[in-house]
Amino acid sequence: MSETLTYSYHQPSSLQKAHLQDELFLAKYSEVEKKEIPCFFWGSLTDPYITARCLITLSTVVKSSFSLSPFQLAMLKDPIVTAGNEKIRFEGFSHCAGVYARVDVLPGGYDGEFLENGTTNVDFNQPMLSALSTIQKNERVMLSVGKKEVSLHKENMKVVERKVPLPTKWIKGLTTVQLYLSQSEKVLSFNRIQALQLFQSMPNGKPKTDYYLQMRGNTPVFSPVKSTYSVCIGGAHRLKLLEPLLPHIDKLCVFPHPDMQSTNWQLYFGNVRFCLSISRDAWRGFSGEGAALESLIEDVPDEWIDAIDKYSYINQAFNSTLFAINEGVDLKTVGNLTSRLSAMGLLGYDLDENHFFYRRLPYKLGRILSLNPRLKEAEKLLEEGKVEILSRTDTRVEANVEGSGVKHVVVLEGDQERCTCTWYSKHQGERGVCKHLLAVKKKLIN
Incomplete structure (x- = not known):
């Protein structure tokens, strides 16, 4: 599968003088136009x-990579812009998809x-x-943010933007x-x-060991030594992306994942926020984590997506509860809807407001769902009849899944699950x- 989608924009982006001000118009493309806006x-x-x-720092994130080759780094990518619900959001990933940034x-x-x-998507x-x-x-x-342009009006400048390819790994990262x-x-x-x-x-260069955020009295420090209540940062050098913004902040808050799979750093500037999320290790991109695969086991009916799209205009x-009402x-039917929509990249998350927000991505759902190879491999195992349920009770399921010259044993017991692969x-x-656990779970649902 190609790693990029090449967009055809209806017109180039440009910065033009009008009424003693320069207006920056950035082109936009979508596969799924709903109506003319x-x-x-x-x-x-x-x-x-x-x-x-903040936007310059976000662009620095987008141009950064902590695991890719110089050849891969030569390709520039573009951020996603969402306008609605009294907020304007700019989102983007590093080339390696291990760093996510958002300006609110x-x-x-x-x-x-x-x-x-x-x-919309802009250069x-x-x-x-x-x-x-x-x-x-x-x-x-x-x-201004619109269907045909995102314009920035100021004096004495003129810029023309051209189309760029958008990496499919961004959708997986989202x-x-x-x-x-x-x-x-x-x-x-x-x-x-x-x-x-x-x-x-902050250590100089690229540290070879994990670094931890900890408090020494009232002073926060990065240290290679783990201590009680410390936060594991992993590739701490990636946080240097935030340094240009620090002299301007009101405060900085740290939101770690409970299993330390990521850390989230939110900078506050009055009515502007900058969020930076980094994956557990510098070589691990969010696009390859697979944390949302189980949420994609159950299909989301097309009529739900259409209804959600209509609801999100408001x-x-x-x-999900308000949507159901x-x-x-049925409230029971939409119980897992939020996680499934997030797994498709259709929902973002606001740390301060503690809720998901809808983003209308310019992708067909079939393309989004096709980006998860483990899920596709699990479906292939089911189609080829390689999944056999050996026993099933209210508390325990045991199954055999045929692999390449070997049968893997899958066991689901309460909240515990394991596979021999x-x-x-x-x-x-x-x-x-793994794909074997996915296949067994999907077979149990069907």
């Missing part, structure tokens, strides 16, 4: 300097109007970054990172001085279930 949001940024600094412009961070909800190349880098603190900057975010809880909060002190203890924040769907032995469920 000329503009999602229009207004001015109340803190354009900080917003620009919150109410009070703009003075404008949301005319509609929508999601962040060097000319556009140069435009952002020249924004001053007291400068008037206008922003699957896992949102589930990890939803399971994370805030454990530490630092003011600006503490945050700057913390990053002074409220970008997603609430509005659409007359090499994948399970190596990862012990930390990177999602």
Whole structure:
């Protein structure tokens, strides 16, 4: 399978002078147009300097890689922009998909109007970054997000953006990172001085061992020595991406995953937030974790997706209970709907508000679901009749799954599950279930 999708934009992006201001129009593409929407949001940024600094850092994340070759690094990618529910969000991944970043412009961070909800994809190349880098603190900057353009209005600049390929691994990364975010809880909060002190203890270069975040009195430090209540960072050098923003923050909060599969760092700048999530190890991308595979075992009816899309025009924040009430769907039926939609990349997660939000990705569902090879291999095992249920009770299931010259034994017992395959032995469920466990679970549902 190709690792990228090549988009054909209806027109190039451009920065044009109008009414004594320059207007930046960034092209957008979607496979699944619902209706013609000329503009999602229009207004001015109340803190354009900080917003620009955050967008430049997000672009730095997008251009970074901590495991790919120089050849793979040569390809630039573009972030996702969502406008709705009184928020504007910019999201992106590093090339290796092990670092996720999001900029949230919150109410009070703009003075404008949301005319509609929508999601688009835009280029962040060097000319556009140069435009952002020249924004001053007291400068008037206008922003609009729409079907055909995302425009930034300022003086004395002109930029033309061209189409770029979008990596399919981003959709897989969006699957896992949102589930990890939803399971994370805030454990530490630092003011600006503490945050700057913390990053002074950052090791130089690329550390060869895990580093831990811990408190020494009232001072936070990074240390290679694990201690009680410390937070495992893994590849701590990736956090250096945040250093340009630290002098401007109000506070920094840390939200680790309970099993330390990721850590989430949220920076606050008044009405603008910057969230950075890093995977457990520098060589592990969120796109390959497989944490959401079990949520994809059950199919989501197409009519539900259409209803959710209609519901999300009204409220970008997603609430499965409210959706069930509005659409007359059995509450028991939608019990796992949130996790399944997140597994498809259709939901993001807001750490502060503690809820999922809907993003209308420009992908057909068939393409999203096709990005999970373990799930496809599990379906192939079922189609070829290689899954045999040996015994089944209320508390225990045992099955044989035929492999290459060997039969793997799968056991489901209460909350415990195990398989005799090499994948399970190596990862012990930390990177999602193996294809044999998936096949057995899907057979039990069917």
